[in-house]
Amino acid sequence: MNILLLGYGKMGKTIEQIALDRGHQIAARIDVNNRADLETLPADAVDAVIEFSSPESAVENIKICLTRGWPVVCGTTGWLSHRAEVEQLCRDTNGAFFYASNYSIGVNLFFRLNKTLAKFMRDYPSYRASMTEIHHTEKKDAPSGTAITLAEGLLEHLPHKSRWTLKETDHPNLGENQADAVEIESLREGAVPGTHTVRFDSDVDLIEITHVAHSRQGFALGAVVAAEWLAGREGVFGMDDLLGVMSDER
Ligand SMILES: NC(=O)C1=CN([C@@H]2O[C@H](COP(=O)(O)OP(=O)(O)OC[C@H]3O[C@@H](n4cnc5c(N)ncnc54)[C@H](OP(=O)(O)O)[C@@H]3O)[C@@H](O)[C@H]2O)C=CC1
Numbered sequence: 001m002n003i004l005l006l007g008y009g010k011m012g013k014t015i016e017q018i019a020l021d022r023g024h025q026i027a028a029r030i031d032v033n034n035r036a037d038l039e040t041l042p043a044d045a046v047d048a049v050i051e052f053s054s055p056e057s058a059v060e061n062i063k064i065c066l067t068r069g070w071p072v073v074c075g076t077t078g079w080l081s082h083r084a085e086v087e088q089l090c091r092d093t094n095g096a097f098f099y100a101s102n103y104s105i106g107v108n109l110f111f112r113l114n115k116t117l118a119k120f121m122r123d124y125p126s127y128r129a130s131m132t133e134i135h136h137t138e139k140k141d142a143p144s145g146t147a148i149t150l151a152e153g154l155l156e157h158l159p160h161k162s163r164w165t166l167k168e169t170d171h172p173n174l175g176e177n178q179a180d181a182v183e184i185e186s187l188r189e190g191a192v193p194g195t196h197t198v199r200f201d202s203d204v205d206l207i208e209i210t211h212v213a214h215s216r217q218g219f220a221l222g223a224v225v226a227a228e229w230l231a232g233r234e235g236v237f238g239m240d241d242l243l244g245v246m247s248d249e250r
């Protein structure tokens, strides 16, 4: 496939190597400096776009690509308040759009584990649900998209939880009733690729599950596989479509 890399930073460069190793070609490497090329590249030069840019630029990037008829695999997080309009544009243009907050197989297994644990805990509200995500110091958004997906999985199965909140380190919500919220703590440390911990803490014991990314390789491989999977498809997709029904759901 001829792959356009939209966003040529840490993820773009990691994806490039995996794509080349899998026999694909790079149609273009688009960054802030040469973004105008998105409009001038011949439409038939691109078979798929893999977009890992920034929260403030993803929506416009995706819209340009869908309008040009290019299938888009988007990994950028922090823009989901605009998700409905992006998905509608995909349908209006008979396009193909694939989004995942996390493309690694391990995290998507962790998403399933998280929901299973939440089902176990639904009748035990004395176990207070919370989360910690740790990422590198260059990360622009908080909480991580992965943490939000995990929180949504908890909210789906915990009747006593109705929202998630970002833990305020500077101005803790002292005294505010947070009982209905899943609190997410976002820590930024060194070059951490991505660590997510979901915990259920009671007065007498603690249950927690953790996923640790050792590098960006898992994210990048998943994004390239998604681009290969998306070829020839039309519509809006995510990792559940790619992975299908897993053994625990058969
Ligand atoms: N879904 C997943 O599995 C994963 C998602 N991510 C997400 O991907 C995004 C990128 O992460 P990462 O690669 O680490 O970030 P980087 O900052 O390393 O790379 C982003 C790149 O995009 C460029 N960029 C910014 N705006 C535009 C634009 N309008 N058009 C083209 N390029 C642009 C930046 O340029 P400049 O530096 O000049 O601003 C930068 O080179 C983040 O939102 C992150 O959360 C990351 C890993 C996995």
Ligand SMILES: O=C(O)C1=N[C@H](C(=O)O)C[C@H](O)C1
Pocket (backbone or CB within 6 Å): 077, 101, 102, 135, 136, 139, 140, 143, 144, 145, 146, 147, 193, 194, 195, 219
């Ligand atoms: O910014 C990152 O690096 C990552 N961002 C994604 C997120 O926001 O969940 C995925 C992964 O954790 C790495």
